Amino acid sequence: MHIQEANDWVIFNNITYQIHQIADFHEMCRNFLEQMRLLMDFDGAVFYYSSDTELPKLTHAVCCNYPEATAQEYLDAYQEKDFSRGLLMGGKSMVYRESDVFSADELEKTECFRRFSKEEGFQHSVHILPAFEGKVLGKISFYRKAGQPDFVYDDVFLLDMVKEHLALRTARCYQEHVRQHEKLSIHECEEKFRLTARETTILGLLMQGLPNDIICGQLTITNNTLKKHILNIYKKLSIRNRTQLFKMVREYSD
Known part of the structure; x- marks a missing residue:
């Protein structure tokens, strides 16, 4: 036909x-x-x-x-x-x-x-x-x-x-x-997932590869407070760990 x-x-x-x-x-x-x-x-x-x-x-x-x-x-x-x-x-x-x-x-x-x-x-x-x-x-x-x-x-x-x-x-x-x-920039993550200013700052520090104790020292916060922020970031980005974070977000650049 x-x-x-x-x-x-x-x-x-x-x-x-x-x-x-x-x-x-x-x-x-x-x-x-x-x-x-x-x-x-x-x-x-x-x-x-x-x-x-x-x-x-x-x-x-x-x-x-x-x-x-x-x-x-x-x-x-x-x-x-x-x-x-x-x-x-x-x-x-x-x-x-x-x-x-x-x-x-x-x-x-x-x-x-x-x-x-x-x-x-x-x-x-x-x-x-x-x-x-x-x-x-x-x-x-x-x-x-x-x-x-x-x-x-x-x-x-x-x-x-x-x-x-x-x-x-x-x-x-x-x-x-x-x-x-495609990997997202930190700014794109901030806008797309509605990160708070503090979460955006912590995301940037995480993408620099800094360990938790250094991040706590720079921000003058406790390790428990930092962990809560990180868990909130993971939840908003629908990921579970830092490995997935690095696959999703572009490495930090000035």
């Missing part, structure tokens, strides 16, 4: 809406593959993506009627042998069929086709490479079994319309991941 009737457009619009609205990225990937069955015939699919620090290496796979162990084998040992590695390095969004790149004889000679298509009973494939700001962020592959017709240009056109939605959603996921793992 392709986007030819009003009902198909309703389905397509719902798919693109869910790409942006499903909060959990892994669940979004799974939902996308399952929903695409309503518009395009395929026998198996895999949504490969990466952690933001590993790009362009792919590190995760969400499967739809495709063996998870096989997808993991591709990630662990074969992706650098895949000709699409060069496309991943290119940094451009695209949709392509393998039959547009290789003849049938050439395809039979490629190691990745023999292992990840033929051995699993698949003959035809079409792929999306979603890219954002010069980085390819993943690879989504759809497969048809041997004996089925190859994907046609209507399928390519459909995937081409959805690829930028996937690129934007994936980029947003990576950006949120980066923000969550």
Whole structure:
């Protein structure tokens, strides 16, 4: 089924809406593959993506009627042998069929086709490479079994319309991941977690690596009072110890 009737457009619009609205990225990937069955015939699919620090290496796979162990084998040992590695390095969004790149004889000679298509009973494939700001962020592959017709240009056109939605959603996921793992300055902690002036001062001294007795001496407070302030800081920052503190807050600087 392709986007030819009003009902198909309703389905397509719902798919693109869910790409942006499903909060959990892994669940979004799974939902996308399952929903695409309503518009395009395929026998198996895999949504490969990466952690933001590993790009362009792919590190995760969400499967739809495709063996998870096989997808993991591709990630662990074969992706650098895949000709699409060069496309991943290119940094451009695209949709392509393998039959547009290789003849049938050439395809039979490629190691990745023999292992990840033929051995699993698949003959035809079409792929999306979603890219954002010069980085390819993943690879989504759809497969048809041997004996089925190859994907046609209507399928390519459909995937081409959805690829930028996937690129934007994936980029947003990576950006949120980066923000969550960026260290905060002392001033940012003060504002974000509403630290008191005393707590902010103590946080700065802690980030200098000073031991408790030195901090007590500088502030003329007892060790018990200092411990209460530190526990309040931990509570506001939702952490439990100084190790977590140093992972969350940037080291002290003048």
